[in-house]
Amino acid sequence: MTQQHDSQSPDFHETDGPDAASVEQQLADQVERLTGELEQLRAQVLLERADLENQRKRLAREVESARRFANERLLAALVPVFDALEAGLANASDTDPLRSGVELTLRELTKATESNGLATLAPAPGDVFNPEHHQAMSIVEVPGVAPGAVAQVFQKGYLLNERLLRPAMVVVAKAD
Template structure:
């Protein structure tokens, strides 16, 4: 039997040493593969952890929003009560014996609703018109009121925790 001829560059290694190098090479390749797989799993765990954290934060925001606006329907139902009490006060004379009771009721109702996040939108004449909080009922020429400003308030508006519940109904001044 003839022995295979080796290149001048390939050293003549005994068979045991060649097998040992081959095993070491296989182990090194396996280590590299396992290291790459480990890095991939670490990256996947980090992504899943980030996703879980985002879900937790989103759920916390949704719970907070639900808590802040859970009483929205009740407070919206009380808005006409404010209108009725204020209309009653506007039409009651100063000597009416029921006036002080209506004023007290309105104050207590206001205090209770404000502690639950309800705020009044009552622009004064001359305040700039804000389309996010006001609903223009008409546009009229009003001397002394700048164009684009509130000229008159028909009905107050309300915010619930900075979210518009009902816009203020206003008349807007136009240029002379």
């Protein structure tokens, strides 16, 4: 047997009364709160994705930098070898039988190091002094050389993949 409810029954609740408006307001507040939480979570996910992407890019840059400069210590250790070979050539006579061997050794060493990113920094007299690539050893008056220009080169400098490995040591001309 089915029980029917009528308006006189104590179990019957009207949906249009003050309780229904209160429930509706509570539900609307809950929906608004949940929508706000959902937006916060979406924003948090976007921030975390951006952070992960930034970390991935930073790691890729670090790996590339490590690859480009992995030989830095070895190449820096070879720089004095260049100096010694060039000094030997400067002091050897054209008839010295060892000269051609030293020239060949220097050529091969230069080729091997250039293929690994080493570049010579050899300013010529008259070039503008660049404090990022040159180290001024002294300043002298030199007729015919513009003030602030390289007057003499004591020692070549070197770059490794465009990063300074050793500055060129130079004398700079001063104003007369």
